[in-house]
Amino acid sequence: MSGGNENRIVQVGAELSTQEAADLLNVSRPTLIQMLERGSIPFRKEGTRRRIPFEKALECKQKLDADRRAALAELVAYDQEIDL
Numbered sequence: 001m002s003g004g005n006e007n008r009i010v011q012v013g014a015e016l017s018t019q020e021a022a023d024l025l026n027v028s029r030p031t032l033i034q035m036l037e038r039g040s041i042p043f044r045k046e047g048t049r050r051r052i053p054f055e056k057a058l059e060c061k062q063k064l065d066a067d068r069r070a071a072l073a074e075l076v077a078y079d080q081e082i083d084l
Contacts, residue, residue, distance in 0.1 A: 015044075015051040025061050035060075 016024065021041075022032040036043050036050060041060050043052045 014054040016054055016057055018050050018052070021052045021057045024057055025064060027064075 018029055018032055018036075022029040025032060027035075032041075033050075035041055036052070041052055042056050043050045045051070
C-alpha cells in the first residue's frame, strides 16, 4: 500500500461483473465479452448478466501479463538487433 498500489480483499468464490473483470484484465468490456464467448474464461449467466469467477479472471490476467512481457522482450531484442 505504501508503494501506491491498490490492494483489495476478495472473498473466496467471489464473482466479477464484466466491467470489473475487464478492468482487472486491462481490456475493454467488448474485448472481454469476446473472450468469454470464445471460451477463454469460464463464466455463468445470472439472468442477462455474465458473472466471472475471480480466480479464473486472475488466472487469465497472469497469462495475459506473461504474454505481454514476452512480446515486450521480443521487441526489446529486435530493437537491440537493429541497433535502436
